Amino acid sequence: xxxxxxxxxxxxxxxxxxxxxxxxxxxxxxxxxxxxxxxxxxxxxxxxxxxxxxxxxxxxxxxxxxxxxxxxxxxxxxxxxxxxxxxxxxxxxxxxxxxxxxxxxxxxxxxxxxxxxxxxxxxxxxxxxxxxxxxxxxxxxxxxxxxxxxxxxxxxxxxxxxxxxxxxxxxxxxxxxxxxxxxxxxxxxxxxxxxxxxxxxxxxxxxxxxxxxxxxxxxxxxxxxxxxxxxxxxxxxxxxxxxxxxxxxxxxxxxxxxxxxxxxxxxxxxxxxxxxxxxxxxxxxxxxxxxxxxxxxxxxxxxxxxxxxxxxxxxxxxxxxxxxxxxxxxxxxxxxxxxxxxxxxxxxxxxxxxxxxxxxxxxxxxxxxxxxxxxxxxxxxxxxxxxxxxxxxxxxxxxxxxxxxxxxxxxxxxxxxxxxxxxxxxxxxxxxxxxxxxxxxxxxxxxxxxxxxxxxxxxxxxxxxxxxxxxxxxxxxxxxxxxxxxxxxxxxxxxxxxx
Numbered sequence: 001x002x003x004x005x006x007x008x009x010x011x012x013x014x015x016x017x018x019x020x021x022x023x024x025x026x027x028x029x030x031x032x033x034x035x036x037x038x039x040x041x042x043x044x045x046x047x048x049x050x051x052x053x054x055x056x057x058x059x060x061x062x063x064x065x066x067x068x069x070x071x072x073x074x075x076x077x078x079x080x081x082x083x084x085x086x087x088x089x090x091x092x093x094x095x096x097x098x099x100x101x102x103x104x105x106x107x108x109x110x111x112x113x114x115x116x117x118x119x120x121x122x123x124x125x126x127x128x129x130x131x132x133x134x135x136x137x138x139x140x141x142x143x144x145x146x147x148x149x150x151x152x153x154x155x156x157x158x159x160x161x162x163x164x165x166x167x168x169x170x171x172x173x174x175x176x177x178x179x180x181x182x183x184x185x186x187x188x189x190x191x192x193x194x195x196x197x198x199x200x201x202x203x204x205x206x207x208x209x210x211x212x213x214x215x216x217x218x219x220x221x222x223x224x225x226x227x228x229x230x231x232x233x234x235x236x237x238x239x240x241x242x243x244x245x246x247x248x249x250x251x252x253x254x255x256x257x258x259x260x261x262x263x264x265x266x267x268x269x270x271x272x273x274x275x276x277x278x279x280x281x282x283x284x285x286x287x288x289x290x291x292x293x294x295x296x297x298x299x300x301x302x303x304x305x306x307x308x309x310x311x312x313x314x315x316x317x318x319x320x321x322x323x324x325x326x327x328x329x330x331x332x333x334x335x336x337x338x339x340x341x342x343x344x345x346x347x348x349x350x351x352x353x354x355x356x357x358x359x360x361x362x363x364x365x366x367x368x369x370x371x372x373x374x375x376x377x378x379x380x381x382x383x384x385x386x387x388x389x390x391x392x393x394x395x396x397x398x399x400x401x402x403x404x405x406x407x408x409x410x411x412x413x414x415x416x417x418x419x420x421x422x423x424x425x426x427x428x429x430x431x432x433x434x435x436x437x438x439x440x441x442x443x444x445x446x447x448x449x450x451x452x453x454x455x456x457x458x459x460x461x462x463x464x465x466x467x468x469x470x471x472x473x474x475x476x477x478x479x480x481x482x483x484x485x486x487x488x489x490x491x492x493x494x495x496x497x498x499x
Contacts, residue, residue, distance in 0.1 A: 028126065028233040028383055029356075030309040032224075032296065033375065035084070035237070036289060037077065037135060037244035038340060040319030040332030041349045043286055051261070051330055052283045056294035057313055057353065064311075064355030065364040065400060071426070072317045073372040075340060075347040075416050077161055078110050078137040080316040080372060081239060085118045085138065085150065087376030087391035091415040095138055098161065098418070101145070106171070106178060108160045109140015113150060117388055119376045120151025123235040126383050129227045133157055133220045134239035135164045141176065148175055152237070156219045157212070164241045165272060167248040168208025172215065181215075183208030192267040192274045206273040211250050213242055217292040221299045228303035235379075238296075239316070242289045245323025246272035247281035253288040254280060266324030278324040310356040310382065310400075314372070318347040337456045343414050343424035343433055344456050354400050361402060368399050369426060371412050411474050425471045430464075431456065432471035445471055 041047055044054045046061035073083025074090045082088075082095035090096060099111040120130045131154040132147045139145010140159045147155040156174045158164035168183040186206055196202040220238055227234040247266065257280035268274035275281045293313065300306040319325070319332035320340045327339055338344030352370070354360055374393035380386060381395040392413075398404040411427040421437030429451040434443045445468050447461035461468050 027308055028128070030227075030234050030236075030305060031123075031379060031382070032236045032238065032309060032311045033084075034293065034296075034311070034313045035081075035134070035239040036313070036315040037239070037241045038317065038320045038325075039243060039286070039289075039315035039351070040327060040330070040339075041315075041336065041346070041351055042334045043243075043319065043330060043332050044351055046353065047351050048334065049330070052286045053256075054286060054290040056290045056297065060293070060297075060311060060313060060355040061353045063357070063362040064353060064360045065366055067352040067354075067366050067368060067370060069367050069369045070314065070350050070352035071348050071369075071371045071412060072315060072350040074414060075317050075343055075422075076418065077135070077244075077316055079416070081137050082113065083371075083373040084375055085113065085120070086116060087119060087373050087388055087393050089371070089373050089392040089413045089415075091413050092390075092392060093373075096415070096417055098137075100162075101140055101143060103140055103142050107141050108162070109142065109145055110137045110161055112139030112143040112145025114144050115149075118150045119379065120147075120235065120237070122151070122376065122380060122385055122387065123383065124151050124153075126385050127233065128383075129153055129223075129230075129232050129234040130237075131155070131220070131223045131234070132237045132239065133216050133223065134237075135161060135241040135244075136239070137161045137164075141173075146176070154223060157216050157239075158241065164244065165246055167212050167241070167246065168206075168210065169212060172212060181208075181210045181212075183210055186273070188268065188273060191269045192265070194267075197265040197267055198276070200276060203274055203276050206246070206248060206275075211248075213240065213288060213292070214250070216240065217295060220292075221295060224296065224299045225303060228299075228305050240289060240292070243282060243285040243325075245320060245325055247275040247278050247285070247324045248273060249281060249285050249288055253284045253291075255284075256287055257281075257283045261329075268324075270322045270324065272323035275324055279326055279329060282325055282330070307357040307359075310354065310359070312352070312354050312375075314352045315350045316372075318342065318349070335454055341416075341419045343416055343422045343435075345431070345450075345454070348414060348424075356400070360400055366399055368396060368406065369409055369412065369428075370396050370399075371409075411471075413474065423475055425474050426450075427467075427471060427474065430467050430471070432461075432468065432475075434475075447471070 045058040072080045074080040078098045079096050082093040086093045095111050101109045130152045132152045134157045136159045171178045192202045261279040263277045265276045266278040318340045319327040333346035336346035338346035377387045377393040377395040381397040394407045398406040414424040416422045424433040431448045432445045446459045448456040
C-alpha cells in the first residue's frame, strides 16, 4: 500500500509539473519596450562603441537578435513616440513635431494625442497590466493626451518634454498626481564664467538629492515584481529620458569614468545645465541606463519569468548636438551622415535588440528593414490580437522567432516639418530625401544607394530617374488627411531642437 501510495503521489506530481509546463507554454508573454532618448546607433558596444561600457545591453544582443537596419519613427522625440504608440509612420501619425499644447507651468504638455486606439489599448483588451514609465511627450494634464487615457494603467515620470530637461526636478507625475521631490529649484542663469570653469562650486547648483532616472527604474522594477507576484501578464513601456541632455547624474555613476577622457568643461553655452567633465558625464549616463537594463533583467530572473518575457531595446532618434554632448568624439552616429533632427541616416537609424530566452535564438543579426511603427503589428501578432487596420507597420515576429514568412516593407516613410521641412523614403537599397521644403515645396529628391554609399555622400538622382519617380509617387500618393497636416503654418511648428 505504501508503495502504491508513493507511486500515486509521484504520478500526481509529474502530472502537475506537466500541467504547469503546458500552462507556462501557453501563457501570454510579457513585453518590455525600452526606448532610450537621443542614443546614437553606435553608442552601444554591440554596435561598435569602444569608449562607453554597456555590458548588459551587449549581452542582450549576444543572447538575442540584433538588427542593423532598424529605424526610429522620426528625427526627434515627440513624433517618434507617436509613431510607436499609434503604429503609423510620421506622415500619418498625429504628433509630428516637438510642439507645446499652450498650457503653462505644471499643466504644460506637448501636442496631445487624440482619442485613438493605441498600442497600450491593444494590450489592455487582452487583460494585460500596462505601464508607461519615463518621458511621455504626447500631451499633459489637460486635454486628450494623458497616458491614462490611452491604455496605460500606470504612468510615472515626465509628461512634458521640457520638464525632462532636468534630472533633479522638484516633482514627477504619477498618473494624475504630482509627486514632490527633495530637490532644489534649478534655473539656468547664464553660462559659467570663464574664470570659474575649473571651480567645482560653479557646477554644484545643478545637483540634487533625488535622481529621476533612479526613481523611474525603481518604479519599473516594482511594476515587474507586483505583476509577477499576481501572475498577471504585463506590457512595460520604458521611454527613459537618458541619455538626453542635460548632463546630470549621480556621483557614483560619474565616478566610473573619472579621468577616462580629456575634458573641456561645458559652461552651458549650447543650452541646458553646465558640467565640468561633460564626456565622463555623458558616458556615465549611458552606462547608468545599461545598469537599469541589468536590474530589470535580474528582476525577471528573480521572479522566474525571464523565459516568458520579450525585451526590446532601441532609441527614439539619432544622437544630439547640444547641451555639452560630444557625438563626434564618441562617433555616436558612425558611419552615417547627420544627427538628431536630420532625416539622413544618422538622425533616424537606430539600434534595435530583442531578447527572449528560449524563443529567440541567440547570436543572431538581421538586416531586415524595419521601423518603430512596426511594433503595434508585431506585438499584436505575439499576443493574438488585431492591430489597427490603418497601421503602417508590419509584424516582424517571423524574424524574431524564426518562424513563418517575413513580410517586407515596400518602403518606409518619414515627414518632419521642422529644420526647414524634410521628407524621406527608404525603398530597398535606395534612400530618397528632400530638404528645405518650407522655402521650396518642390525641392528635388536626393537619391542615395545605401548598399554602396552608407554615408549618403553621392547623390545619384540624375542617374536613376525611374527610382526617383517611384519615390516621388510614394511621397505624394497618400491619404488626404496626411497631406493636410503637411501644412507648416497650419501645424504651427515651433522649431525647438532642445526637446
